Amino acid sequence: MPRRLYELCGADERLRFSPFCWRVIMALVHKQLPFESVPWHFCEKDALAFSGQEPPQARKVPVLEDEDGTVVSDSLEIMKYLDRTYPEHPLIGTGQARARLDFIRHWSETQLAPAIMTCVIADVHDVLTPEDQAYFRESREARLGNRLEEVQDLEAGKERLHQALSPLRALLADSPFIDGEGPGAGDYLAFGMLMWGHITGRHVLLDEDDTVQAWFERLLARADKAGIEHVRAADINGYVTG
Amino acid sequence: MPRRLYELCGADERLRFSPFCWRVIMALVHKQLPFESVPWHFCEKDALAFSGQEPPQARKVPVLEDEDGTVVSDSLEIMKYLDRTYPEHPLIGTGQARARLDFIRHWSETQLAPAIMTCVIADVHDVLTPEDQAYFRESREARLGNRLEEVQDLEAGKERLHQALSPLRALLADSPFIDGEGPGAGDYLAFGMLMWGHITGRHVLLDEDDTVQAWFERLLARADKAGIEHVRAADINGYVTG
Numbered sequence: 001m002p003r004r005l006y007e008l009c010g011a012d013e014r015l016r017f018s019p020f021c022w023r024v025i026m027a028l029v030h031k032q033l034p035f036e037s038v039p040w041h042f043c044e045k046d047a048l049a050f051s052g053q054e055p056p057q058a059r060k061v062p063v064l065e066d067e068d069g070t071v072v073s074d075s076l077e078i079m080k081y082l083d084r085t086y087p088e089h090p091l092i093g094t095g096q097a098r099a100r101l102d103f104i105r106h107w108s109e110t111q112l113a114p115a116i117m118t119c120v121i122a123d124v125h126d127v128l129t130p131e132d133q134a135y136f137r138e139s140r141e142a143r144l145g146n147r148l149e150e151v152q153d154l155e156a157g158k159e160r161l162h163q164a165l166s167p168l169r170a171l172l173a174d175s176p177f178i179d180g181e182g183p184g185a186g187d188y189l190a191f192g193m194l195m196w197g198h199i200t201g202r203h204v205l206l207d208e209d210d211t212v213q214a215w216f217e218r219l220l221a222r223a224d225k226a227g228i229e230h231v232r233a234a235d236i237n238g239y240v241t242g
Numbered sequence: 243m244p245r246r247l248y249e250l251c252g253a254d255e256r257l258r259f260s261p262f263c264w265r266v267i268m269a270l271v272h273k274q275l276p277f278e279s280v281p282w283h284f285c286e287k288d289a290l291a292f293s294g295q296e297p298p299q300a301r302k303v304p305v306l307e308d309e310d311g312t313v314v315s316d317s318l319e320i321m322k323y324l325d326r327t328y329p330e331h332p333l334i335g336t337g338q339a340r341a342r343l344d345f346i347r348h349w350s351e352t353q354l355a356p357a358i359m360t361c362v363i364a365d366v367h368d369v370l371t372p373e374d375q376a377y378f379r380e381s382r383e384a385r386l387g388n389r390l391e392e393v394q395d396l397e398a399g400k401e402r403l404h405q406a407l408s409p410l411r412a413l414l415a416d417s418p419f420i421d422g423e424g425p426g427a428g429d430y431l432a433f434g435m436l437m438w439g440h441i442t443g444r445h446v447l448l449d450e451d452d453t454v455q456a457w458f459e460r461l462l463a464r465a466d467k468a469g470i471e472h473v474r475a476a477d478i479n480g481y482v483t484g
């Protein structure tokens with residue numbers, strides 16, 4: 001059977017914006033493994049029963065179903081599985097390389113994620129199906145203790161994002177990618193987070209002349225080359241970007 | 243001849259507070275290489291002529307003079323030299339491990355350094371010799387465009403430091419060290435920055451129950467075990483810490 005990636009999507013199923021799913025998309029591109037994308041909405045917990053994630057409310061994407069029927073969930077577990085099963089072009093590496101990747105993962109999750117959330121959390125809501133919108137608002141507002149529209153603050157978020165990206169920006173002065181001469185898991189973890197904002201946001205989050213933007217576009221070009229679609233909400237709705 | 247490390251020190255030569263020198267001290271401990279510390283003050287540019295750093299105003303520590311007379315300056319260059327010359331217990335590693343270390347280095351320099359600077363820049367001034375105080379004030383105030391006493395803001399600095407440490411704090415929930423089960427260069431780069439604040443500051447910068455503090459103390463215990471002194475300004479002057 002074909003390799004399948006279950007992916008979060010918006011009301012318009014061309015909108016794929018999960019940071020964790022983008023990590024895996026880029027990992028599959030990296031390994032040159034073709035796959036079919038299966039669109040998934042937050043409220044379709046039943047459709048993920050096969051993944052073994054329990055209880056149902058704990059079911060999340062990405063979930064990869066490989067050609068031989070192997071099922072793996074969680075972006076990092078999927079990357080580890082891919083390295084074990086398709087060892088060429090290692091994503092994660094071993095020893096110190098693997099340990100240090102964990103630092104980059106935590107940076108992306110503790111610094112990039114809250115900054116991008118501040119930029120786009122209400123915009124994310126707006127791209128969802130009506131049923132998902134209700135679920136997303138209720139679950140996220142309970143977590144945040146505030147209305148999505150109060151949490152979203154584009155200028156504060158962009159400022160925070162700019163700060164959070166300082167190590168990447170400094171690194172790009174000497175190296176084309178986090179993982180060195182070519183991209184690897186270090187790059188994909190950060191890229192996934194930025195795709196969350198890129199796909200859902202009404203505005204561009206980075207300055208045009210930011211070297212991080214150029215790095216982001218280099219990775220986007222790799223996705224393009226592999227035939228991966230990345231339609232933005234701004235493209236569909238005709239929002240003004242800038 | 244004995245292995246020598248030229249190190250920045252305060253008016254009291256027991257005060258060793260350079261973040262870049264601490265990286266190398268920990269690297270030498272890691273490799274179990276004994277060394278003699280040679281105290282150096284900012285204004286002693288002539289004493290570093292042998293290091294080949296030109297022009298004189300560009301002369302910086304750490305400088306390592308190895309047993310066979312090899313001279314290396316710059317903390318990262320010294321680590322690379324140590325890995326080449328004493329390959330057991332690699333500090334830096336190769337390939338992805340080396341590339342990802344660079345991310346950690348830039349995080350320590352773009353996020354930890356400015357936060358700690360905000361906590362202690364005037365305290366650093368206060369521990370120097372009178373001649374170094376004049377040089378430090380003039381050079382740093384020109385760079386910062388402000389008086390050292392205006393830049394130092396303990397509460398703002400601690401807040402910024404807490405934020406900057408978020409990836410390390412998250413990582414320590416699953417792993418004892420940045421580099422994995424045992425410490426490595428990833429740990430020493432961050433530790434060095436924190437030692438800058440620890441040695442010069444009048445106050446403790448981390449919360450007592452912060453897991454980063456426990457990690458910091460684990461590394462400090464390794465220095466202790468190797469007989470490395472780390473007298474604090476607060477110990478000498480009897481400042482109240484807290």
Ligand SMILES: N[C@@H](CCC(=O)N[C@@H](CS)C(=O)NCC(=O)O)C(=O)O
Nearest residue numbers: 008018019020060061062074075076
């Ligand atoms: N640690 C997981 C996180 C996955 C995750 O949070 N996925 C989100 C979509 S971005 C999800 O499926 N959430 C389901 C929900 O909130 O109900 C990974 O790395 O894959």
Ligand SMILES: N[C@@H](CCC(=O)N[C@@H](CS)C(=O)NCC(=O)O)C(=O)O
Nearest residue numbers: 250260261262302303304316317318
């Ligand atoms: N990139 C160097 C930086 C070394 C550095 O900045 N050293 C400072 C002491 S912390 C110094 O010697 N400064 C001399 C000066 O400012 O004149 C390294 O990693 O070793």
